[in-house]
Amino acid sequence: MNILLTNDDxxxxxxxxxxxxxxxxxxxxxxxAPDSERSSVGHGITLSHPIWYKKVRRKGKFFGYGxxxxxxxxxxxxxxxxxxxxxxVVVSGINLGPNDGCSVFYSGTVAGAREGALxxxxxxxxxxxxxxNPDFSYAAQCGARLAGIxxxxxxxxxxxxxxxxxNLKVSQIKGIKITRQGTVPIHGSFRKRRDPNLRDYYWMTxxxxxxxxxxxxxDSYALHNHYVAVTPIRSDLTDYASLDxxxxxxxxxx
Amino acid sequence: MNILLTNDDxxxxxxxxxxxxxxxxxxxxxxxAPDSERSSVGHGITLSHPIWYKKVRRKGKFFGYGxxxxxxxxxxxxxxxxxxxxxxVVVSGINLGPNDGCSVFYSGTVAGAREGALxxxxxxxxxxxxxxNPDFSYAAQCGARLAGIxxxxxxxxxxxxxxxxxNLKVSQIKGIKITRQGTVPIHGSFRKRRDPNLRDYYWMTxxxxxxxxxxxxxDSYALHNHYVAVTPIRSDLTDYASLDxxxxxxxxxx
Numbered sequence: 001m002n003i004l005l006t007n008d009d010x011x012x013x014x015x016x017x018x019x020x021x022x023x024x025x026x027x028x029x030x031x032x033a034p035d036s037e038r039s040s041v042g043h044g045i046t047l048s049h050p051i052w053y054k055k056v057r058r059k060g061k062f063f064g065y066g067x068x069x070x071x072x073x074x075x076x077x078x079x080x081x082x083x084x085x086x087x088x089v090v091v092s093g094i095n096l097g098p099n100d101g102c103s104v105f106y107s108g109t110v111a112g113a114r115e116g117a118l119x120x121x122x123x124x125x126x127x128x129x130x131x132x133n134p135d136f137s138y139a140a141q142c143g144a145r146l147a148g149i150x151x152x153x154x155x156x157x158x159x160x161x162x163x164x165x166x167n168l169k170v171s172q173i174k175g176i177k178i179t180r181q182g183t184v185p186i187h188g189s190f191r192k193r194r195d196p197n198l199r200d201y202y203w204m205t206x207x208x209x210x211x212x213x214x215x216x217x218x219d220s221y222a223l224h225n226h227y228v229a230v231t232p233i234r235s236d237l238t239d240y241a242s243l244d245x246x247x248x249x250x251x252x253x254x
Numbered sequence: 255m256n257i258l259l260t261n262d263d264x265x266x267x268x269x270x271x272x273x274x275x276x277x278x279x280x281x282x283x284x285x286x287a288p289d290s291e292r293s294s295v296g297h298g299i300t301l302s303h304p305i306w307y308k309k310v311r312r313k314g315k316f317f318g319y320g321x322x323x324x325x326x327x328x329x330x331x332x333x334x335x336x337x338x339x340x341x342x343v344v345v346s347g348i349n350l351g352p353n354d355g356c357s358v359f360y361s362g363t364v365a366g367a368r369e370g371a372l373x374x375x376x377x378x379x380x381x382x383x384x385x386x387n388p389d390f391s392y393a394a395q396c397g398a399r400l401a402g403i404x405x406x407x408x409x410x411x412x413x414x415x416x417x418x419x420x421n422l423k424v425s426q427i428k429g430i431k432i433t434r435q436g437t438v439p440i441h442g443s444f445r446k447r448r449d450p451n452l453r454d455y456y457w458m459t460x461x462x463x464x465x466x467x468x469x470x471x472x473d474s475y476a477l478h479n480h481y482v483a484v485t486p487i488r489s490d491l492t493d494y495a496s497l498d499x500x501x502x503x504x505x506x507x508x
Contacts, residue, residue, distance in 0.1 A: 187373075
C-alpha cells in the first residue's frame with residue numbers, strides 16, 4: 001500500500017511523526033507536508049505565489065518533503081511532482097486539536113484528506129482532541145487501521161473519513177462510533193489590543209459550544225463521551241432537498 | 255434589509271463595487287472585505303496573527319471596512335466587531351472568475367457566504383464566469399435579486415446559494431437554472447521554473463475539464479450553456495449514505 005502523508009501542523013510536528021511510524025508498518029509512506037505550521041488555512045491553495053520544496057530529515061534520516069504551501073497544495077504537489085503514480089491512500093494528521101463539527105471547514109488537516117478524496121483517492125484525516133499534553137500513540141494506531149479500512153470499504157468516490165480521537169489512555173477509550181458532523185457554529189469573538197503606535201488590533205478566538213441534541217451519533221458528543229468519532233464527509237455539497245424549494249421561489253420572481 | 259457585503263478579490267475590486275450599487279437600492283449595505291486580494295484562500299481563518307481594519311473610501315465617499323484577513327474572517331469580524339446586530343443577508347462577490355464545481359472548496363468568495371450560512375444568516379455568493387473583459391452589470395442585478403430570494407425562500411439553516419453568471423449581454427443569457435455542484439476534480443499541474451540562484455520552484459495551474467454527464471442541471475454545464483447557475487450548498491457534510499457501510503466495515507476490524 002502506497003500512502004501519502006500530510007498535515008497542517010507542519011512537517012516537523014510531533015503528530016505527523018507518530019502516525020508515520022505506524023503507517024510504515026503497513027505500507028510505503030511518502031511524507032509531503034507544509035514546511036511550517038498552516039493551521040486553520042481551510043482548503044486554501046497557492047496560486048498567487050510559486051511553491052518551493054526541500055527534503056527534510058528527522059532523527060538523522062530522510063523523512064519527507066517540506067512544501068511552502070497549504071495541506072491541499074501538498075497533496076496536489078505530491079501527485080503532480082513527487083510521486084510517480086497516485087497513492088492508494090492519503091492520510092492527513094495527526095492534528096494537534098480536534099476537528100469535529102464545523103471545524104471541517106477551517107481545518108487544513110481535513111482539507112488535506114478532502115483534496116485526496118476529490119482526486120478519487122481513499123483518504124483519512126486524523127485529529128487528537130487536545131492542545132496540551134498530547135499522547136499520539138493510540139491515535140496513530142487507530143489512524144493507521146482506519147487508513148486500511150478507507151481503502152477497503154465501499155464508500156463513494158469523493159467521501160473521506162474524518163477521525164477525531166480523545167486524548168486518553170487506550171483503557172479509557174470506550175470504542176469507535178460512526179458519527180454525523182456537528183453543525184453548531186463556532187462563534188468568533190475578538191479581543192481588542194493596542195500596539196505601541198496606538199493602533200487597535202484584534203485577536204480572533206472561538207469556541208464551539210456543546211449544545212443541541214446530546215447525541216453520541218454526533219462527532220462532538222461522541223468525542224466528549226470518550227469515543228473515537230469517525231465521520232464520513234462528502235464532497236458533493238449540493239443541498240438536494242432545497243432544489244425544488246428554490247425552483248418554486250425563482251419561478252415567482254424571474 | 256441589512257446586508258453585509260464581502261468578497262475575496264479585495265475591497266478595491268470592481269466586482270464588489272458593482273453589486274454594492276445594486277444592493278444599495280434594496281437595503282442598508284455594510285461592506286467588510288479583505289484589504290487586498292485573497293483569492294483561493296478557501297475557508298481559511300486568521301488565528302495566528304492579529305486582525306486590523308481600516309476605513310476605506312471609494313469615489314470620494316466612505317465605502318466600507320478593509321480587513322487584514324480572509325473573507326470568512328470578514329464575516330466573523332463584521333458580526334463580532336463592526337455591526338450592532340446580525341445582518342439579514344450576507345452577500346459575497348462579485349468574484350472575478352467562476353466558482354462552479356469543486357471551486358466551492360478553494361474559493362474565498364464562496365467561503366464568505368458559507369460563513370454567513372454557518373451563523374444562520376441567509377447568504378449568497380456571486381461569481382462572474384470570466385477572468386478577462388468582465389461586465390458585472392447583469393451579475394450585480396441578478397445577485398441583488400437572489401439576495402432577496404435567499405432571505406424569503408425556505409431553505410434550511412446552513413444552506414446558501416452559490417450563483418455563477420456567464421459574462422454575456424442580458425439578451426444572450428438563456429435564463430436561470432437551479433443546479434447541482436459539479437464534482438469533476440480540478441487537476442493541479444505544476445510548471446517548473448528556476449530562480450536567479452538556480453533553485454527550482456513551481457507554479458500551480460489547474461483546469462476543470464467539462465466531462466461526465468453533459469447535463470444542464472449541473473452548474474458547470476448550465477454556465478457553459480449560457481444559463482445563470484444557482485446551486486444550494488449545504489453545511490452538514492455528513493455522507494449519510496455511508497454511515498451503515500462504515501458501521502459494517504468497522505465491526506469486522508475493531
